[in-house]
Amino acid sequence: MVRRIVDAGQEVLIRYGYDGASTNRVAEAAGISPGSLYQYFPNKDAIVSAVIERYTAQVAERVRAHVVTHLATSPDVGVPETISVLLDALGDHPELLRAVVEQTPRLTSGSAVVAFEQQIGELARVALTMRRRQVPRDVDFDAAAWMLVRAVEHLTIRYVLDRPPVPRERFLAEITRLVLNYFREPAATSGNPRRE
Known part of the structure; x- marks a missing residue:
């Protein structure tokens, strides 16, 4: 029932x-x-909260399963693949995504969203740490993971909801470029010693 x-x-x-x-x-x-x-x-809020919890859990599970399975994959391959999985998961029900995005703040029932962000953030931090020798010296892994998760989350949601005149492949290429900057030493500081 x-x-x-x-x-x-x-x-x-x-x-x-x-x-x-x-x-x-x-x-x-x-x-x-x-x-x-x-x-x-x-009441109505309890029902809407249950809808939101179920939806975010489904999206989170698809993305989390992919990330965990491909954690050791090169960022050049893993990042666009993971973002593609997120786009597919969000795009399955864009009308529901719109309702969730509009209603979650009102209900303060974003616990599933927060839990998802924390779990994916931890996986992002692990991915950065695993590539410690590739990541610029001054990168704060915790700050980078927090920013990466929220930037990707926001941009993919807006891409699905706004339907901008940007082909999917171009969107994936640009957001991948943004994320991969955390995995590359800037040209101006490439002479700096790497972490051991």
Whole structure:
């Protein structure tokens, strides 16, 4: 029953947005009475939070599985592949992505999003650390991982939602160039000794 209500909540959220969603509409879409719905969810926000949690968990699992499997892959190959997986995961349901992006701040239920960012950030930090000898000396791994995750997250979300006149391959090439800068010594400081 919970899954049925969450499925209906997703449908209603996509169709009507947060403001237009109601427990009555969710109950109707689920084919149950409002009273039955309240046995599982106390209000609209609880339903929307469950929709957001499920969606972000699905996206996170796809990306995390790819990153973990390809952690030792060269950044030149692994970065665009991982971003492509993220684009695919976000692009499966762009209407739901739009609703999630618009509603998460309002509900402060972004715990799944925060957990995903932390997990991917840790993997990014590990990837940078594994390539310690390739990374410029002055890179702070924690700061770099935090910035990389959020830059990629924001740009991919905006790419999916805004549909700019930028072909996917060009987007992947440009965002990859941005990320790979953390893995290369700048030309002006290439004479600096590397970490041991």
